[in-house]
Amino acid sequence: MSETRIAVITGAARGIGAATARRLASDGHKVAVLDLDAEACRGTVDSIVSAGGTALAVGADVSDEASVLEAFEAIVNGLGTPTILVNNAGIIRDNLLFKMTVDDWDAVTGVHLRGAFLMSRAAQRHMTEAKFGRIVNVSSTSALGNRGQANYSAAKAGLQGFTKTLAIELGKFGVTVNAVAPGFIQTDMTASTAERMGMAFDDFIAASAAQIPVARAGQPEDVAHAVRFLVSEEAGFVSGQVLYVAGGPTD
Numbered sequence: 001m002s003e004t005r006i007a008v009i010t011g012a013a014r015g016i017g018a019a020t021a022r023r024l025a026s027d028g029h030k031v032a033v034l035d036l037d038a039e040a041c042r043g044t045v046d047s048i049v050s051a052g053g054t055a056l057a058v059g060a061d062v063s064d065e066a067s068v069l070e071a072f073e074a075i076v077n078g079l080g081t082p083t084i085l086v087n088n089a090g091i092i093r094d095n096l097l098f099k100m101t102v103d104d105w106d107a108v109t110g111v112h113l114r115g116a117f118l119m120s121r122a123a124q125r126h127m128t129e130a131k132f133g134r135i136v137n138v139s140s141t142s143a144l145g146n147r148g149q150a151n152y153s154a155a156k157a158g159l160q161g162f163t164k165t166l167a168i169e170l171g172k173f174g175v176t177v178n179a180v181a182p183g184f185i186q187t188d189m190t191a192s193t194a195e196r197m198g199m200a201f202d203d204f205i206a207a208s209a210a211q212i213p214v215a216r217a218g219q220p221e222d223v224a225h226a227v228r229f230l231v232s233e234e235a236g237f238v239s240g241q242v243l244y245v246a247g248g249p250t251d
């Protein structure tokens, strides 16, 4: 097993973040399970601890600067120096452009882009001092364009530019920065999309799987596995990349 690191996973109360936290914990890392509400992190933390791992619940809003700084203080005090960061927290506020409100735009870009910026800026101090770091930003196939998601696709495409720029700036300190870009993954987020479209989730999953070359919907563990690779010691020569985790080619 590679060296034990302190890993921070945002939006880890459920979905892709929870699966990633469990995956990194089972690889031997100590995990800060960060989400809006510390209580909501309990399930993820308990499953890690009962499997023999170490996890700390951290309540924070990634889009709020003071909240992010407090979270890092709690992580450093509770677990140690964080050298792995997965910027996974996310929300959707889908609407066609002519119906999209300024609040819809600001909320989505605030969590994904401002959140990743604030978290990465706070984390890089620890990583550059340690001369080791791994940042993974969770983008999306929606970065390539998706009807009804002008805010979300702009944020997810923005994250890809952010990823490449941080990779250039931080590489000389032993810090790699990459993105994973999932396609359809079966989580509460896609369940809420099905609900908004007036479709049963099972029908939505089946319709999505029919468009996917590997003929199934993605699971949170599919993304967690890709993140696991990118944060590994051995992936130190992979940086500034966007790894699509979508069951097939994307363009």
Ligand code: NAP
Pocket (backbone or CB within 6 Å): 010, 011, 012, 013, 014, 015, 016, 017, 034, 035, 036, 037, 060, 061, 062, 063, 087, 088, 089, 090, 091, 111, 115, 138, 139, 140, 141, 181, 182, 183, 184, 185, 186, 187, 188, 189, 190
């Ligand atoms: P999810 O089940 O909705 O989980 C997202 C988590 O992020 C929730 O626990 C949410 O907390 C938390 N969160 C939201 N705003 C936050 C904030 N300001 N600060 C801290 N935590 C916050 O979603 P998911 O499907 O696992 O998605 C995880 C990531 O993958 C997102 O970035 C998403 O855009 C991306 N992604 C998902 C898919 C997919 O098909 N599911 C595809 C491509 C990319 P609350 O519950 O309290 O809101």
